[in-house]
Amino acid sequence: MTTRKEIADMIFPEVTETIQDLEKKYPPRTNPICSRFAPSPTGFLHIGGVSAFFTERKFAKQNGGTFFLRIEDTDQKREVAGVVNLIINYMKMFGIQIDEWPIWENNSDIGNYWPYIQSQRKDIYKVFAKYLLENGLAYPCWMTPEELELIRTQQTKIKVTPGIYGNYSVRRNKSLEEIVDKLHTDKNYVIRFRSPGELGKRMVFEDAIKGSIETMENINDIVLIKSDELPTYHLAHIVDDHLMRVSHVIRGEERLASVPLHIQLFSAFWLPHPKYCHPASLLKIDNGNKRKLSKRHDPEADIWFFFENGYATQWIIEYLLTIIDPWFEERQKANPEKSYLDFDIVLEKMGKSWALFDFVKLQSVNNNYLSRISTNELYDQSLARALKYRPELAKNMQTDVTYVKAAMNIERHTVKDPKRFTTYVDVETQLNFFFDDERTKLSWNIETLKEGNVIADKVLMTNFVDEYIQILNLSMSVEERFAQLKEIWKKYGFAANNAEFKEWWYIGKTWDLAMFLRVQLCCATQTPDLFSVMQVMGKERVMKRLMAM
Numbered sequence: 254m255t256t257r258k259e260i261a262d263m264i265f266p267e268v269t270e271t272i273q274d275l276e277k278k279y280p281p282r283t284n285p286i287c288s289r290f291a292p293s294p295t296g297f298l299h300i301g302g303v304s305a306f307f308t309e310r311k312f313a314k315q316n317g318g319t320f321f322l323r324i325e326d327t328d329q330k331r332e333v334a335g336v337v338n339l340i341i342n343y344m345k346m347f348g349i350q351i352d353e354w355p356i357w358e359n360n361s362d363i364g365n366y367w368p369y370i371q372s373q374r375k376d377i378y379k380v381f382a383k384y385l386l387e388n389g390l391a392y393p394c395w396m397t398p399e400e401l402e403l404i405r406t407q408q409t410k411i412k413v414t415p416g417i418y419g420n421y422s423v424r425r426n427k428s429l430e431e432i433v434d435k436l437h438t439d440k441n442y443v444i445r446f447r448s449p450g451e452l453g454k455r456m457v458f459e460d461a462i463k464g465s466i467e468t469m470e471n472i473n474d475i476v477l478i479k480s481d482e483l484p485t486y487h488l489a490h491i492v493d494d495h496l497m498r499v500s501h502v503i504r505g506e507e508r509l510a511s512v513p514l515h516i517q518l519f520s521a522f523w524l525p526h527p528k529y530c531h532p533a534s535l536l537k538i539d540n541g542n543k544r545k546l547s548k549r550h551d552p553e554a555d556i557w558f559f560f561e562n563g564y565a566t567q568w569i570i571e572y573l574l575t576i577i578d579p580w581f582e583e584r585q586k587a588n589p590e591k592s593y594l595d596f597d598i599v600l601e602k603m604g605k606s607w608a609l610f611d612f613v614k615l616q617s618v619n620n621n622y623l624s625r626i627s628t629n630e631l632y633d634q635s636l637a638r639a640l641k642y643r644p645e646l647a648k649n650m651q652t653d654v655t656y657v658k659a660a661m662n663i664e665r666h667t668v669k670d671p672k673r674f675t676t677y678v679d680v681e682t683q684l685n686f687f688f689d690d691e692r693t694k695l696s697w698n699i700e701t702l703k704e705g706n707v708i709a710d711k712v713l714m715t716n717f718v719d720e721y722i723q724i725l726n727l728s729m730s731v732e733e734r735f736a737q738l739k740e741i742w743k744k745y746g747f748a749a750n751n752a753e754f755k756e757w758w759y760i761g762k763t764w765d766l767a768m769f770l771r772v773q774l775c776c777a778t779q780t781p782d783l784f785s786v787m788q789v790m791g792k793e794r795v796m797k798r799l800m801a802m
């Protein structure tokens with residue numbers, strides 16, 4: 254008579270290790286608190302990943318435990334090599350240290366629970382799958398995509414729970430002899446879980462954040478091992494979280510619905526499951542409706558967007574914490590002098606339902622931050638970014654530090670200040686024109702100003718510049734400057750303002766003149782107070798630029 258063991262041996266002849274062997278190889282950790290960040294290697298890291306890896310790391314560390322990175326690449330269509338380093342770099346940029354992590358290049362992972370890349374753990378998953386086969390808790394299934402599609406259509410039509418269960422699983426109750434026969438002739442199969450769940454039966458589990466959750470048992474015989482011999486997420490992460498001794502699975506809310514299945518899988522191996530923690534997903538309001546921040550519709554869903562646009566990473570974390578953890582916000586308001594790192598994560602107190610991601614608010618948080626820090630800090634942080642993204646500008650920034658700081662300092666800590674820099678890119682944009690070589694790369698010049706505008710009149714403007722530089726005195730008071738300018742603009746026929754302007758009498762407005770000076774000096778149409786800019790630039794540079802018409 255055929256036994257389950259024979260079938261398991263036919264499917265996995267190469268597997269000789271047992272779960273017990275693996276238990277010995279990966280003993281429990283000295284400090285049992287352990288969490289992990291387990292992204293799939295898509296190269297795209299969702300902004301929700303930042304709050305996830307921050308929370309996971311912080312929670313482990315505040316308990317003296319371990320935090321590691323595991324790459325979940327069992328969907329082999331995705332490229333892994335470069336992505337491992339990319340993810341590690343992203344985490345570093347957010348100041349997140351990792352205790353154990355994979356090193357793709359030479360298989361020399363850091364940590365005792367390696368490999369930390371799932372595709373390199375194939376043999377481990379097979380040990381677990383073999384155990385399930387031997388114990389009748391899994392079975393090979395040869396259902397074709399067409400058969401599966403037919404079932405799905407039927408189930409939708411008669412409105413029953415979708416999935417492969419009960420009579421819908423044509424292979425679940427085949428005799429061992431039939432399975433052996435089929436194994437001899439057809440290698441194209443998957444291994445399915447034989448779920449012990451009952452249709453309509455309810456179960457309760459605890460989520461450390463959401464509390465007690467009552468839901469339906471899982472009845473689905475989900476695929477554990479695919480035809481390419483790689484496991485699905487469900488089996489792989491169960492095996493890994495157990496052998497890597499994870500105590501707290503802090504992960505995206507979209508995984509909450511699979512918890513009943515995951516608990517069944519742990520029970521099938523007679524293993525306790527880790528604590529589940531599902532923080533609220535980031536949502537946004539779109540046309541009055543709440544929806545998840547999505548890669549397809551929202552550029553700000555991608556972490557890269559924030560690097561590219563020069564956001565201060567610590568403020569992204571802080572903002573995310575305020576929306577996923579209302580108690581963090583409360584404590585922070587009561588202790589404004591403290592850093593966000595000073596507040597422990599208390600899972601039970603985190604937000605249970607949706608967290609509204611308001612990009613405009615994040616911009617304002619960032620903006621306030623950049624206006625609050627000292628000029629030295631602003632210089633250091635901006636330089637760090639420029640060294641990475643704008644090396645030529647960075648060289649200039651390092652050459653004349655006093656000049657750069659003076660340029661950054663214009664309108665700093667004034668009412669206008671918060672408007673000036675929302676991101677480090679704003680800082681870069683507003684530094685560009687202070688340097689001759691960067692200024693020449695900018696697109697604005699007098700010719701690009703609107704055709705027909707009086708300031709595009711070269712002869713007129715050359716005369717104006719000649720006169721203006723004669724009287725240019727950068728140490729004048731505001732009043733003196735105004736009185737002096739008034740003389741020139743009157744002489745050239747410019748109106749003081751819009752109200753005074755009459756086409757038949759004036760050739761333009763003082764605003765036009767200011768724009769002319771701005772564009773000629775800075776190759777930009779937006780700058781901070783122009784006289785302050787000139788003062789920082791110094792008379793020689795100002796004259797040179799004005800005369801270069």
Ligand code: GLU
Nearest residue numbers: 291292293325490504505
């Ligand atoms: N690889 C899964 C994902 O990217 C991770 C889920 C988990 O943390 O368990 O969604």
